[in-house]
Amino acid sequence: EAGVTQFPSHSVIEKGQTVTLRCDPISGHDNLYWYRRVMGKEIKFLLHFVKESKQDESGMPNNRFLAERTGGTYSTLKVQPAELEDSGVYFCASSPSRQAMGGYTFGSGTRLTVV
């Protein structure tokens, strides 16, 4: 079974530019989550999709962040315009059920550096 795939693995962009991160969950997993870890801090929740619908977006920092999940398959997270404080590692995770009794499966993350 293929795992959760994220790309790019690394991205370096200038302040003010736009970046789009992509996540391909495990096939058949209806639940998809985005998390972020900024330097020195814990991993924090950004948002949760169930299929193509946003179930919880309470962790999104501001309106510069836009997440989509077209057709309930892969998801994209766009940051526009990027600011220095957006630097960090963005993780995607998926699970077949919300309760995730078996635990979520995480991707390897996208390391975003805004300079």
Place this chain on the structure above:
Amino acid sequence: EDQVTQSPEALRLQEGESSSLNCSYTVSGLRGLFWYRQDPGKGPEFLFTLYSAGEEKEKERLKATLTKKESFLHITAPKPEDSATYLCAVQAGNQGGKLIFGQGTELSVKP
């Protein structure tokens, strides 16, 4: 406010030297407590889920326990390949599926 605190931040052990990692939590209605392992450059890898006080789970040299206020990850006779960051996370009953993470404990096991 739901919160997870892990200690110590870093732990250095000699191969074979057993120890424990701590995860203290405050949460409104615990739905589950999760332990993950994270290697450099990779995402968190699921280890255990604990649901209620008194529950224990084991996997190889790792054993996780849960009380009403904290969880311990006991590492028995660790090997260098156990070196990683260990993350604790909780899922609250009123918070949907999201996880609240602690900052992690970076474990280093020297041969």
